[in-house]
Amino acid sequence: MSEPQTLHAAFAARIGAVLRALELEGALPPGASEAAVTVEPPRDPSHGDLATNAAMALAKAAATNPRSLAEKIVAHLARDPAITGAEIAGPGFINLRLADSEWLRELETIAAVGADYGRSATGAGRRVNVEYVSANPTGPMHMGHCRGAVVGDALANLLEFVGHPVIREYYVNDAGAQVDVLARSAHVRYREALGEQVGAVPEGLYPGDYLVPVGEQLAERFGDRFAAAPEAEWLPEFKRIAVAAMMDMIRADLALLGIRHDVFASEAELQAAGKPAEAEAWMRAHDLVYDGVLEAPKGKTPDDWEPVELPLFRATRFGDDQDRPIRKSDGNWTYFGADLAYHMQKAAAADELIDIWGADHAGTVKRIKAAVSALAEGEGRAIPFDVKLVQMVQLLRNGEPVKMSKRSGTFVTLSEVAEEVGKDVVRFTMLTRKPEAQMEFDFAKVVEASKDNPVFYVQYASARIHSTLRKAAAEGIAPDPAALDRLGGDEIALIRLAAQFPRIVEAAAVAREPHRIAFFLYDLAAAFHAFWNAGNDSPDKRIIVAGDPTLTAARLFLASQIVQVIRNGLAILGVEAVEEM
Known part of the structure; x- marks a missing residue:
């Protein structure tokens, strides 16, 4: 037995049936594309419950004007007992008003579907690779990484909710100079663990105490074998061990926020396997890489600049402002060259790619998009690719900036924040702004028990319903x-808002914007609190009505479905729907 359709899906089907009828009548040509037809709540609720642009979308195919076609559609809709009003507005929009019974039926649909309310198959099984966090493995996670981590994880949840298989990936940047610095920093702590008085950690190395356990591990394993040995003898092994320790720390930090990854892709392993060279060969075979000379730097040319022939990717063919080198003059791969190979590797296992990056990587977006476009052209398939840029978070305590950390000495770690305010507070707060907008995280405000705190306001609605x-x-x-x-009336208005959830989920997934779910949940919580507060002034408006168990049972059913929608939305965000506070 199939699950009941949600209200919006049911009325989209009704509109479709009307369009089939108009085809039979000759008012529409058979097979006209309905891809642009929408059925959704109007922007202004006073205009009705649902609106459709069907007449505007199909007027050209019908060889008529939108209002004329709208009149034919309305004539059919007027016969539907579930529709109490169908009006033509503007150039041809059709606004619909539904019978209360349809909204009440939606409550029963929510109850029947439960945790799957809002779930859909719009993803059509298309596999999406979402790469997020990808912080350098040189220390614990800090709050600069937190927002992108939460956005990426919530987006992965959202995409899975609408039917996309999702690969959650972390790119481990373990092939650059910063990993050499990590190994040298670990060597200092190694010597310290052996009893040497090392003093202050030298300038340019990582000073945090988080490397002390790594140094102790190295001392236990190697004794004093590498204490005075040349760097070349210990650097490769110290890099491997230190990176592994840092990744264990990073995974543990992310776990505090309920964040997980399916794949940890190593840049060092990518290069050791010859993937960048394979990417270059493939690009050359498709005339996407050539040997050329970069233009001289703009402005005053440095005295030591000289033209050097390098392998260049034809980035300008795909909208970039200049072609980009994939290897340096010494033969080593540029960051872009390695990144290009990495994206080719990801695309081999996915239909779509999404990268969550810090806003400081904005300058790289165009060239990586160019590379993926080239790959798609070369393979003769579409590879949708999106980059979401996430702004940094400014930490405040009672309005004053927070800069120092006991653990790292230089930055506030993610674990310190998660342990102080809790996973749910961190996750929900990170989704209360669009990722490209600046954000402040004030330790005092995020735990404040007021409607100005979205985390509290939404969870309080859940707790309030469970208490009732x-x-x-x-x-x-x-x-x-x-x-x-x-x-x-008041109950129907609340149901109308809750019933938007499936549409909100679908739109958020298409736009790749999980914060829309957080915005919706705040609005739904606010509507529920207003409904609750009305009972403070009028006892007959309370959920539990003294002397009327029948009405009470109906309102309890309403409340239990509102909390189900809240629970479903919070689950997408990775936040618990608490039952008491």
Whole structure:
């Protein structure tokens, strides 16, 4: 037995049936594309419950004007008992008003579908690789990484919710100079663990105490074998061990926020396997890489600049402002060259790619998009690729900037913040702004018990409903849909808002914007609190109505479905729907 359709899906099907009827009548040509037809809530709720642009989208195919076609559509819709009003607005929009029974039926749909309410198959099984965090493996996670981590993880949840298989990937930048610095820093702590008085950590190395355990591990393993040995003898092994220790630390830090990855792709392993060279050969075979000379730097040319022939990727063919070298003059790969090979590797296992980057990487977006476009052209397939840029977070305590950390000595670690305010507070707060917008995280405000704190406001709605359900149960009253016809205007308005959830989820997934779910949940929580507060002034508007168990059971059923929608939305964000506070 198939699950019941959500209200929006059901009315989209109704509009489709009307269009089929108009084809039979000759008012529409058979097979006209309906890809642009939408059925959604109007921007202004006073215009109705749903609106469709069907007449505007199909007027050209019907060889008529939109209002004329809209009149034919409305004539059919007027016969539907579920529709109490169908009006033509503007150039041809059709606004619909639905019978209350349709909204009440949606409550029963929510109850029947439960945790799957809002879930869909719009992803059509298309595999998406979401790469997020990808911080250098040189220390613990800090709050500069936190926002991108949460956005990426919530986006992966959202895409899975609408039917996309998702690969959650972390790119380990373990082939650059910063990893050499890490190994040298670990060597200082290694000598310290052996009893040497090393003093202050030398300038240019990582000073944090987080490397002390790594030094102790190295001392236990190697004794004093490398204490005075030349760097060349210990650097490769110290790099390997230190990176592994840092990745264990990073995974543990991310776990504090409930964040996980399926794949940890190593840049060092990528290069050792010859993937950049394979990428270059493939690009040359498709005339995407050539040997050429870069233009001289703009402005005053440095005295030591000289033209050097390098392998250049034809980035200008795909919209970049200049072609880009994939190897340096010494033969080593540029960061772009390695990144190009990495994206080719990701694309081999996915239909779509999404990268979550810090805003400081904005200058790299155009060339990587060019590389993926080249790959798609060369392979003769579409490879949708999106880069989401995430702004940094400014940490405040009572309005004052927070800069120092006991653990790292230079920055505030993710674990310190998660341990102080909790996973749910961190995750939800990171999604209360669009990722490209600046954000402040004030330790005092994010735990404030007020409606100005979205985390509290949404979780309080969940706790409030559960408290009401427990109180009613103690009085022997359970949620019951038998008398839903007792519900009226205020309840219907609340259901209308909750019923937007499937559409919000679909739109958020298409736009790759999980923060839309957080915005919706705040609005739904605000509407529920307003509904609750009305009962403070009018006892007959309370959920538990003294002396009327039938109406109470119906309102309890309403409340239990509102909390189900809140729970589903919070699950996408990776936040718990608490039952008490």
